[in-house]
Amino acid sequence: MKNQKLLAAFALLTMLLASTSATAFAASPSLLDQYPDLQHLTALVSESQITPMHLVAYRATKLAMEKLGFQRGDPSVLALTNAGSAIIDDRFPTSSCLDALTLTSGCSESNQNLIAINSGKWKPLWFAFYYKNTEQCVYAEVRSAVLASYMEKWMSASDKSTIQLEFLGLSDDEVFAKVSVENIEANYLLSNPEAWEEKMDNKVFGGNEFSIMTIAACWSRGMPYELLKAAKLHNHICPGLISGILIIEYLDKNLPIEEGDQYYIVLAVPPWCKDDAFQAIYDSTVGKRRMTVMMLSKEQTQQLPENVAGIYVRWDKSDDSGQAMVLTFDWDKASEMSEIERSWFKDFESYKWWYARLKMDIFMLDYLDKPEEFVSSVKEFSISSSSELMALRTAGTNPYVEIGLMPPPQPEIPTWIYAIIAVLAIALVITLGVCVIKLRRKTRS
Ligand SMILES: [Zn+2]
16 A cells, blocks of 8 residues: 555656656757758757857858759759858858858868858858859858857857757848849850949949859859869959969970979969969969069060060979979950950959950860960070079069060169269350350451
């Protein structure tokens, strides 16, 4: 009897405990129960480690899927973002967005359909998804203040799921400062340039229109990996950057790296977009002194072979010697063949500045294996010691004068010398005049 009473009391206690824990469980709903597709993220982080930084990329992906109608893993989608570069409120790095983007959209850097481009750390975080099948692109720009406040809340919260769910419960307007959808297929833009110019003026993609449209145009036409790598650093694709890729192709054929101790030293004189390609692909960075950058004045340019594109040195560290080439890039030929006027590149008052670049980008993609169509060598020479190389690179020297490709500057004559010459000339005239008068007088007398 006593045992039965004890058993009943135990059963009651168990039921009570069970119902309390059930209430507690209901009060804290699981994130993954409500958003099952976040399950993909647990390949890298546990449920409680999912931050608002992951969730903002997940939200952007869901938004794009809904607006463009694609499924996870569709290879016709290109995801572009400055995640990884932007630092929200100068405190929260955005690199974890890249994991979330890959896991939730299926776009990845290794599949070459996720391109995380470089930007200033202070720039707002943005995501763009281009769907090749419909030619449409969704752009979503994050409100930094909202993301920063949720990151703060998440970090101090003991119950992470409340913050996670609260962030997912916000409306798109609360999370994103701008969401837009546009057709950005290159041929469509080139045939309606005025309409697109107006949209660019209105910053439909937050001022990132040129980056997004040029990278999407080259990606959808199958750009090579080296161009993609250069585009990430340069954060857009322009004919200047592609000229760098063509120079790389030219050097691969004409001045290739043959031994482990060799590398390229680039004298970027004059510099243009091409030089970011050498830094990205050769690791010839300014900081590692494998690139020297100097500008040329208009007068200096006129004294050089047309379209001079720098001095390229294949340096052999073990021999302390190098082989060098001065290369040119034929912009007139490239402009003519792609049917644009060279002057359009500087026409920033109309659509022509981007029209010329986009059109030439597409044209140049077909010539990546024919660099000699545009790249030529105008001088080749050997460098026999590092001090000889240094002589071309120190401040105050003009490397083209050093190698005899252009004349040394004429020494300037100071104006006081002209004044002295004038005074002497006048004195000479007066003396001669006096002498003539005296002679005449003498002959008369
Ligand atoms: Zn550029």
